[in-house]
Every structure is written in structure tokens, then in C-alpha cells.
Amino acid sequence: MKATVIRRERFSAAHRLYRPDWDDEKNMQVFGKCSWKNYHGHNYLLEVRVTGEIDPETGFVMNLSELKEMIRSVLQEFDHKNLNLDVPEFRELLPSTENLAVVLWNRLRNLIPAKFDLEIYLEETDKNAVVYRGK
Secondary structure, three states: OEEEEEEEEEEEEEEOOOOOOOOHHHHHHHHHHHHOOOOEEEEEEEEEEEEEEOOOOOOOOOOHHHHHHHHHHHHOOOOOEEHHHHOHHHHOOOOOHHHHHHHHHHHHHOOOOOOOEEEEEEEOOOOOEEEEOOO
């Protein structure tokens, strides 16, 4: 029997969406207020969804305490940080919510055993969210 367990965590981070090869006018036209020079922030909601077989001995798909620690170890690199300046992946990659979801998924995929399917839901605002299931 397969089931999906879900762990939710929140974190806050700042970012700026802009392309240095575009002038300020084009960046504002494409990215709007997300391209402000002094950055802006979000209170993100991250849901990590792990699917796998239910272990007959424990009744768990995965120990949620272990999953919590994995997620928190990843989020410590993002929480209360400036994504553009503090997270190595975003030195060259635009820190959109879509790209942030991919980066988070990749980091979590390295920690969560491959026998599990992994999906993340990343909510930037109560109106904007991304789901990423991997490549």
C-alpha cells in the first residue's frame, strides 16, 4: 500500500527579480515591483510530500520527525536570507518561485531516500504557488 505524507514548514526570505542584461525599464515591465532595487520579501509556505510504501512494522511511509529534520536542515540556508546574495544557486539563476522550488527539491532529493517519490508545493503568497515533482 502506498500513501503520501506531508510536512509543512514556513520560512521568510528576500529576493529581487531582475536581469542585469536588461535596463531598469524592461525589468520593471517584466517583473514589476519584484524588480525593486532594494529587494522585497515573502513568508513562504513549503509543503514536502513524500510518497512510498507503508512500512508494516511502523505503519509509517517515513518517520515525520526525520523528515522534519531534513527539511529544517535545508531551510536554514534560506530562512531570513537574501536569496540573490546568500544562496549560491541564485548568484546566476533568477530567484523566481519556480526556480526556488527546483532548488529546494534538489536539496531535499539529496537527503530523502530514492525509494520515495518527492513533490514540493511552495506558496509565495496566498494567491501564488508552485508544485514541483522533479525532472
